[in-house]
Amino acid sequence: MLDLIRHDDILELRLARPPVNALDAGLIRALRDAIEAASGDGARGLILSGRSGMFSGGLDVPSLLQLDREGMAQVWRDLFATCAALARSTIPSVAAITGHSPAGGAVLSIFCDYRIMARGAYRIGLNEVQVGLAVPDPIQRGLRRLVGNFRAERLMVAGTLLESEQALATGFVDELVDVDHVVARAQLWLGELLALPPRAMSETRRLARADLANSFNDLTTLDVAEFVDGWFSDESQRVLTALVAKLKAKG
Numbered sequence: 001m002l003d004l005i006r007h008d009d010i011l012e013l014r015l016a017r018p019p020v021n022a023l024d025a026g027l028i029r030a031l032r033d034a035i036e037a038a039s040g041d042g043a044r045g046l047i048l049s050g051r052s053g054m055f056s057g058g059l060d061v062p063s064l065l066q067l068d069r070e071g072m073a074q075v076w077r078d079l080f081a082t083c084a085a086l087a088r089s090t091i092p093s094v095a096a097i098t099g100h101s102p103a104g105g106a107v108l109s110i111f112c113d114y115r116i117m118a119r120g121a122y123r124i125g126l127n128e129v130q131v132g133l134a135v136p137d138p139i140q141r142g143l144r145r146l147v148g149n150f151r152a153e154r155l156m157v158a159g160t161l162l163e164s165e166q167a168l169a170t171g172f173v174d175e176l177v178d179v180d181h182v183v184a185r186a187q188l189w190l191g192e193l194l195a196l197p198p199r200a201m202s203e204t205r206r207l208a209r210a211d212l213a214n215s216f217n218d219l220t221t222l223d224v225a226e227f228v229d230g231w232f233s234d235e236s237q238r239v240l241t242a243l244v245a246k247l248k249a250k251g
Helices: 025-038 069-088 104-110 137-147 149-158 164-170 179-194 198-208 210-214 224-231 234-250
Strands: 002-007 010-015 045-049 093-097 099-102 114-118 123-125 175-177
Touching: 002 025, 010 025, 010 179, 025 045, 025 069, 045 179, 069 104, 069 137, 069 210, 069 224, 093 104, 093 179, 099 104, 104 123, 104 137, 114 164, 114 179, 123 164, 137 149, 137 210, 164 175, 175 179, 179 198, 198 210, 224 234
Parallel strands: 010 045, 045 093, 093 114, 099 123, 114 175
Antiparallel strands: 002 010
């Protein structure tokens, strides 16, 4: 489900849930726990990665549709806490986007320090609207921080998925490399950062990312019930059920 790979003082968290690394309740919790534990376990930097051609296909809709309201509320709480763990982490992180990264995969990348994506016909974006879901406010703030207010609005309202070159041009990702070199480039980027004077780098990083971290200062203020209501609304259930039927037909 989640492979933990050490590269000296860098910890790679590799999503390993075939076929598309979809985020179910268990994987979201595992990510949260691993991110929160990384610094205490001696890691000085984090890499989030997937398999070649696929970072993450987003939320595992078929499994989540089986949950009741309380189960779904816990998923939302855990997802927000995972984003918060990245945003507030005392160690830098890189999203090694090794392929497609719609919805939940894109969300994870937004809260990392840096995003390196595979070059080619891979797509990334917050396409929640297209599958019947609203984009939560903390996630909207994260994307606005990357690409600017108006561009973020247009991307999220339309649920646009960008190919890698478009993602680079808009600022959604920071650089592109060949798919087989994404993780290696993430290690190199982190290595260069960690070679800087550590106190000065860490304190400057903390100040620079304060706005992102402050989005999650009090997770209890997030209206999880609102997102649960949205998930169980007639519109969302209709669109999500149709999506699952389409996926089954393809399989």
